[in-house]
Amino acid sequence: MSAQKSKLSIDLVIPVFNEAGVIEQTYAKVREVIDPLPHTFTVYFVDDGSSDSTNESLSSLARIDPRICVLSFSRNFGHQAALTAGLDASRGDFVITMDGDGQHPPEMLPEMIALFEQGYDIIQAQRIEGGQGVSFKQVTSSGFYSLINRLSGTQMIAGAADFRGLSRQAVDALKAMPEYHRFLRGMIAWMGFKSVILPYHERSRVAGRSKYSFGKMFRLAMDAIFSFSLMPLYVGMTMGGILLCLAAIQIMYVLSFWFTGRSAELEPGWSSLMAGMLVIGGMVMILLGFIGVYVGYIFQEVKRRPVYLLKKDKDK
Numbered sequence: 001m002s003a004q005k006s007k008l009s010i011d012l013v014i015p016v017f018n019e020a021g022v023i024e025q026t027y028a029k030v031r032e033v034i035d036p037l038p039h040t041f042t043v044y045f046v047d048d049g050s051s052d053s054t055n056e057s058l059s060s061l062a063r064i065d066p067r068i069c070v071l072s073f074s075r076n077f078g079h080q081a082a083l084t085a086g087l088d089a090s091r092g093d094f095v096i097t098m099d100g101d102g103q104h105p106p107e108m109l110p111e112m113i114a115l116f117e118q119g120y121d122i123i124q125a126q127r128i129e130g131g132q133g134v135s136f137k138q139v140t141s142s143g144f145y146s147l148i149n150r151l152s153g154t155q156m157i158a159g160a161a162d163f164r165g166l167s168r169q170a171v172d173a174l175k176a177m178p179e180y181h182r183f184l185r186g187m188i189a190w191m192g193f194k195s196v197i198l199p200y201h202e203r204s205r206v207a208g209r210s211k212y213s214f215g216k217m218f219r220l221a222m223d224a225i226f227s228f229s230l231m232p233l234y235v236g237m238t239m240g241g242i243l244l245c246l247a248a249i250q251i252m253y254v255l256s257f258w259f260t261g262r263s264a265e266l267e268p269g270w271s272s273l274m275a276g277m278l279v280i281g282g283m284v285m286i287l288l289g290f291i292g293v294y295v296g297y298i299f300q301e302v303k304r305r306p307v308y309l310l311k312k313d314k315d316k
Contacts, residue, residue, distance in 0.1 A: 007038060033106040045071070096164070115198065174188065
């Protein structure tokens with residue numbers, strides 16, 4: 001692919017949710033960048049079940065620009081499902097995913113394309129923090145990536161979200177992984193194709209507020225942990241082993257009183273017995289909870305329900 005200098009077919013995948021009044025500004029900036037480029041572009045906007053006039057705004061843009069293809073969900077399936085839908089629909093040589101709120105700078109698109117032409121399959125944009133202080137989101141994000149890298153055998157880079165470019169080979173490989181609980185950052189890192197990191201400074205939103213609540217980030221983190229690691233089960237097993245060792249020590253301690261003829265010195269151990277039962281019961285419940293989550297994930301996978309449902313599919 002490095003020798004490919006001819007006209008490329010490039011797809012942009014942009015998921016949106018309740019971004020009426022924002023998406024027009026975002027696309028205007030995208031268009032300023034892609035219009036002068038000598039490639040063929042298709043822009044897939046994926047409406048993730050918006051409840052405002054986002055779909056109408058996208059339809060208006062599609063009537064003005066034939067390069068736009070609008071995919072509308074029957075309900076809100078989530079950001080990862082929206083990205084998946086755009087990737088499934090894409091047909092280009094090179095596919096770039098980015099958010100529709102203006103925080104991912106379109107000016108980086110030519111640099112991504114240039115790196116693709118140099119032979120990279122994955123061009124991962126990495127958010128660089130600078131001069132903005134430390135926020136709760138930065139602390140939790142850094143802690144999450146540190147945890148997931150320790151738990152799984154897949155190394156993911158902090159600040160590397162869903163602003164990236166993928167070759168057709170990488171997209172097809174990703175489409176071959178039909179997981180219901182999708183954590184695309186981990187799935188793409190797991191594939192192992194030739195990749196490069198492209199740092200950038202994240203911009204402020206064009207307007208409105210972020211739709212990625214703490215609850216959604218927490219669910220995404222849980223999907224990542226339980227999809228990419230069996231470590232929670234190992235933690236439960238280790239804690240169980242420690243409790244067994246402590247129980248063995250306690251038994252030997254009690255038996256020592258009997259063997260030395262000091263059994264009368266033993267006090268009724270109601271408090272210690274209750275404490276032991278509570279600790280053991282708590283550990284059992286934690287382990288059962290971990291097992292239950294994995295069983296639930298298996299249950300949802302074996303049902304083979306689609307990751308998303310399209311309400312409307314407007315072609316160019």
